[in-house]
Amino acid sequence: MTVSTGKHLIVVPMQMWGHTRTLCTLVARMVKLRNVTVAFFVITSFYDLVMAEVARELLPEEAYLSSRLRVVGLEHNIIDIMRTSVLEAAFEASYVKMLNDEPLTCARTGAQIVAHPVRVSAVILDSPSWRANTAIKMFLPDTFLSIRKHTSDTVKIYTWTPIATQVFFFHLTQDNMGAVEAEAERQGITFEQAAAQLAKVTGKVLHTPVTKPVHDYEIQPQAFPVELLGIGVKMSRIMGITDGFITFDAADYCPNTTKAIKEWFAQTSRKAYYAGPLIPQSKENVSDESHAQEVLAFLDRSLASHGEKSVIYVSFGSLFWPTDQKKLHAVLNVLMDRNIPFVMSEVALLSKRLPKEVQDKVVQYGYGLVSKWVPQQALLEHPATGWYLSHGVHNSTLETIMAGVPTIVWPIIADQPMNATYLSEDLDVAYELIEVRNGTGAGKISRNGRVPIATIDAVKAEMGEILDRAYGEDGRRKRETLQRLGKTLQEAWSEHGVARREVEAFLDDL
Known part of the structure; x- marks a missing residue:
């Protein structure tokens, strides 16, 4: 049997189907574009959906590529999907096994997945945020830290950001973590409460390089649960230290934003890649639903x-x-x-x-x-x-x-x-x-x-x-x-389209 000598990539989506679905398409296209093996970690309740979604992209004549895409089901909190401690602990245990060349066990099927001979070179981590003193995490903060703990900077971490990127400069470029944590300690309140105070609208006008000026309340037109308001603060910390940025946004959707974000990352010798739109090439399979x-x-x-x-x-x-x-x-x-x-x-x-x-x-x-x-x-x-x-x-x-x-x-x-x-x-x-x-x-x-x-x-x-x-x-x-x-x-995913070129460049840069 021929052993793959290509690159080895880990992909970890957060526990929401809207985030996971586009990554299904991306990882399937990655194994088609380059000699890369992807370990795709998903929560067990999404496993069957993931396998069906991947099958929409890997056509029957491309079945031989499926050995490069290893889908691993992880245990998670099935009662409260907003609490990620079970999921993140399961990933860390699997990550340590991979580093020790031990087989993995899929929590959904029970199948063992033999160790891959190529060392992991990078992780794509979906919407990571920095850990704060809170039970509600939602965006996998401990996963980022566990990767850094076990492999320091020898494994690159790329941030997967499934958003319309014209809001990037509103939410993700100013690191206010220290200020929020200090205020939470000073007042004896939670991080989320302190973050909500920071986010409280005052009518001030906001300016970014890619949008018209807007009042702060215009980017919060609906009341929303206070415990979720700290996520943007936590994610902004990650944007300053991640090795790169990859998004499902389309480069041609808002070209001036694409240019500005690439320039922002280039200031610190990092890169931003636009992989979208990620629409599967075959029809949705709905026959059993x-x-x-x-x-x-x-x-x-x-x-x-x-x-x-x-x-x-x-x-x-x-x-x-x-x-x-x-x-x-x-x-x-x-x-x-x-x-x-x-x-x-x-x-x-x-x-x-x-x-x-x-x-x-x-x-x-x-x-x-x-x-x-x-x-x-x-x-x-x-x-x-x-x-x-x-x-x-x-x-x-x-x-x-x-x-x-x-x-x-x-x-x-x-x-x-x-x-x-x-x-x-x-x-x-x-x-x-x-x-x-x-x-x-x-x-x-x-x-x-x-x-x-x-x-x-x-x-x-x-x-x-x-x-x-x-x-x-x-x-x-x-x-x-x-x-x-x-x-x-x-045209983005045509033979010479911009998304295809961006993903190829990402894989070549690993």
Whole structure:
């Protein structure tokens, strides 16, 4: 048997499917591009999904490459996915075994994975953050530290950052860890509480090299759990010490941002690589999913009754959910009052069940479907799907661009507010919901002077106006513009495309 002498890479996604899914595509493409073996560590509850997703990229004639992709299931806290101590301890134990040339055991299948003869040269670690005195970690802080503890600087750590990178300079370039920790100790409060004080909006204007000036409250248009506000502070510490940066963002999505980020890393002799968009090359396999069949049957029925591009898909991803539930209910009521069919995903970790009276109205309406799981790519590619009502998280944004489905954006936090502005105004391929803002986020908008009313009636009126435009000439124009952008991004993974060149360069640089 021929033993591979190529490079050896570890990839560790965090415990959210939206983060893991794109890495499935990336690692499969890596083993196709170069002689590299990848140890891909995933939580056991994602193992089967990961294997199915990888199979979409490694076609039958490429099955011989599967030996280079070692998928290892790790134990994790199945009760509370936000607490990562079990997962990180499992990874550290596996990492030590790899360093000692011992076999690994997959916690999902029980299968032993023999030691690979090539030493590990690098780790891609998903959204690592610096450890703080908190039980809620979420973004794998101990994994970064355990790699450094056992291999110092002999193994490079690259930070995988699945965000719209135009927010990079808002959240990830200023290291405030020391200041937050000192303030937490001074006041006798938690790190998250101190971070929340730092993040408290005051109306100050923020400037970055790649965006127009905005008030601080404009990047937090929705109230959000205080315990999550410290993550950006922790991640910014990592950005100063990571060996490099790799993202699923597309270099041609916002070219001036791509240039600025590469220049920022180059100042410290590091590199940033753009691997996106990462859309699998084969169709989504939905044959064994009862929920998927229900969704696709609904789309077929809506196509027959309402025609092409009639359905609105409502989803806020795998984590986020609107903080003002009544505004969500108001939007659904507008859709039903206008006889617009919709599919809504309730898979988000922070989602809340619709009240019984809203559920009953959806059932009585007949052209609304609320599902715990949606085959998103298949839905976006269905001829009945016309619009996507989304929070504007970047993975779904890139999927909708590639599918040619324009978006109505309801931003919540993180990269979503700036993505909403960029999509709706700079690219002119989407609409942004303004009246859904709440709390301090409902302040005056710097770019146009508008002040949201932020009432339920205002939400209904705005949604109605957007639907009039979306299903009219303006919506048709936005769709055509979006489709042109999609063709540009589609070239990224062509033979000489920018994403392919970037990933090849990353592998060659290891």
